Amino acid sequence: MNEDISKVCLNNALGNSKYTSPDILKEILKILANEVRKKIREKIESSKFCILVDEALDESNQERMADILSIGWASKDVHDVWLFFSKLSSIINLVGASPKRHSELKIAQKTEIKETLNSGELETGTGANQIRTLTQPEATRWSSHYSSVNRLIDMFGATCTVL
Incomplete structure (x- = not known):
């Protein structure tokens, strides 16, 4: 953001003054992490939170740092959230463990899709209204919890019918 600094940093830096060595990057990340934690703490006070940082590929297939801030729900200490995901896991296990219930789920979905198509609540199209299955979330992938x-x-509706 500062033009004076941008004139001498990264691509504009001379020789080996680009500040891209692993040690310098780790130090910069540590400073940034401390500042982020301080700002979050100012906003949420004593609520629990965690920050997950991992590498992710962007649209051009280059690795980028991806971060996720989760407040409270990442902890088993938040009983309601833990209970919800525990129940979700139980439902998925109950339906998925039995071939009969799994088959019943598919039949219930087909019936539900037909009814909603006939009533005009759903539209048809490529990839729409497919029969799916319930998926178990992966412990370290928050996006899988969202998908589940x-x-x-x-x-x-179909799950309630089977249960």
Whole structure:
């Protein structure tokens, strides 16, 4: 953001003054992490939070740092959230463990899709209204928790029918 600094940093830096060595990058990340934690703490005070940082590929297939801030729900100490995901896991296990219930889920979905198509609530199209299954979230992938919840929401009626 500062033009004076940008004139002498990164691509504009002379020789080996680009500040890209692993030690310098780790030091910069540590400073940034401390500042981020301080700002979050100012906003949420004593609430629990965690920051997950991992590498991710962007649209051009270059590695980028991806971060996720989760407040409270990352901890088993938040009973309601823990209970919700525990129940979600139980439902997925109950339906998925039995071939009979799994088959019943597919039949219930087909019936539900036919009814909503006939009533005009759903539209047809490529890739739309496919029969799906409930998926178990992976412990370290927060996006999989989101996908599991979305699948349950999409398949709620059919899941209730089977249960």
